Amino acid sequence: MDWLGLRGKRALVAGAGGIGGAAALALAGAGADVAVADLDVERLTGLAAQGIRTIQAGLTDAGGGRECVARADELLGGLDVFVHAVGVNDRRPVLETPDDVWRAITSVNLDSAFWTGRAAGALMVARGYGRIVFLSSVSGLLAHPHHAPYAATKGAVNQLARVMAREWAASGVTVNAVAPGYTETGLTREHLEKPGVRAGLTALVPAGRLGTPGDLTGPILFLCSDHAAFVTGHVLYADGGRTLV
Numbered sequence: 001m002d003w004l005g006l007r008g009k010r011a012l013v014a015g016a017g018g019i020g021g022a023a024a025l026a027l028a029g030a031g032a033d034v035a036v037a038d039l040d041v042e043r044l045t046g047l048a049a050q051g052i053r054t055i056q057a058g059l060t061d062a063g064g065g066r067e068c069v070a071r072a073d074e075l076l077g078g079l080d081v082f083v084h085a086v087g088v089n090d091r092r093p094v095l096e097t098p099d100d101v102w103r104a105i106t107s108v109n110l111d112s113a114f115w116t117g118r119a120a121g122a123l124m125v126a127r128g129y130g131r132i133v134f135l136s137s138v139s140g141l142l143a144h145p146h147h148a149p150y151a152a153t154k155g156a157v158n159q160l161a162r163v164m165a166r167e168w169a170a171s172g173v174t175v176n177a178v179a180p181g182y183t184e185t186g187l188t189r190e191h192l193e194k195p196g197v198r199a200g201l202t203a204l205v206p207a208g209r210l211g212t213p214g215d216l217t218g219p220i221l222f223l224c225s226d227h228a229a230f231v232t233g234h235v236l237y238a239d240g241g242r243t244l245v
Helices: 018-029 041-048 062-076 099-127 148-171 197-202 214-224
Strands: 010-014 033-038 053-056 081-084 130-135 173-180 235-238
Touching: 010 018, 010 062, 010 099, 018 033, 018 041, 018 081, 018 214, 033 041, 033 062, 041 053, 053 062, 062 099, 081 099, 081 214, 099 130, 099 148, 099 173, 130 148, 130 214, 148 173, 173 214, 214 235
Parallel strands: 010 033, 010 081, 033 053, 081 130, 130 173, 173 235
Antiparallel strands: none
């Protein structure tokens, strides 16, 4: 994996769930020194057992985001790569979405992206180098029913990445997003187990199957690498062709 140029790079992954955990292990496998931040102790313990440094932190307020990034910077001796893989969903029609559900989803998915991305970006801009990757979703482009708060946050994350990319490009910092299609993770497991859901979603994917966290690590590693030094402000759809139909 040395061809990626990630050996010795210092990386923080926000989110220890399916995609975040897979990204952390892939970065470590490519030779990076990796820390993962999450509130879930069980998830962190599982990654710690595989040699990943862990930080227990809440990221939905500005102070928490700053403290987490500062802690990672201290723990790793610097910060070259930041991956934001934090997300929750609650599938309901717009007219049946309570105020507190909207607030909870926007806080986790979007606020945490801004607070941590801004904190990581400040360090990287000052040092003249950085790679930032946000996990988005095809829901940021497609109008899936029963996804209003989630879709709104993912569309916002796409634009957040583009604006950060525009502002920080001259400082050697790239900012991109990876937008998965239907992917089997802890976030989607319960929904996929409902009668007919898995078959119905699979039928919408030209590749004929749902994605896995492993399908996303390649795109993430590429965007974190020096091979993507001239790629910034891009939303990379890793969706088996879902956005083609």
